[in-house]
Amino acid sequence: MLSPENTVIAFIGTGVMGKSMAGHLLDAGFPLIVYNRTKERAQELLDRGAKWADSPKKAAQNANVIFTIVGYPHDVEEVYLGENGLIPNGTENTYLIDMTTSTPSLAKKIYEEAKMKRIHAIDAPVSGGDIGAREARLAIMAGGDEKAYQQVMPLLEKLGTNIVYQGSAGSGQHTKMCNQIAIASGMIGVCEAMIYAEKAGLDPENVLKSISTGAAGSWSLSNLAPRMLDQNFEPGFYIKHFIKDMKIALDEAERMDMEVPGLALAKSMYETLAEKGEENSGTQALYKYWKN
Structure with a gap:
């Protein structure tokens, strides 16, 4: 069983979500090594006792469990398979x-490359944004060998509350695509509802009291609609990363000969916002689509 006595954890990617996630592992008593392209973003963890690695290679050489949460697939490929990478x-x-x-x-490729070195690779994307990461209430969707998944389960439980094994390598990522598809169209509905309330002369915050606990209820309605109304567009999840996710989902759907018109519309709307300089805003900034 993995414990602070026999486990050194490395965490690569200490951004909006990663910093909180790594902090929970540190709080649980595990020795922690961190790496981030911008060292300053890891400083809070270093001040709390984490050690610094100046490359994924150094992390791989000094830890026996390594978490990663970086930006794009090309970043994942570099971190895992590059010359100074983990594998x-x-x-x-x-x-x-x-x-x-x-x-x-890519999850399948990483799994196969790792397996040749008798390294266990698990794809375990998450949902819940900055709030879920901060409160250790993430949904975690795992793919890979089930035995390896069971071994790291005690660590995953430090990060999330809804942890589900989905199947072989790549299954976690496919499940996350389902999540992002559901969010994409849902966010359009949340924004339209708030704009409609405003145009009808209602108090949108009062409207939320009625609709957030009924059949219209959703995580986005409860957590992101209030941010929209407060004009708080700070990122819990960046628009630029959501566009990346939607592109992946569209590509996968095309391979399966599946039409996803709601997803395509949402991607187009978010790309319009990104072109206007909103790529580093949170996904709730879709509200601005109706304001520009």
């Missing part, structure tokens, strides 16, 4: 857990 420099029986939203095909 070329990792050791046997290390556990690699990628929590980035990435492509199912």
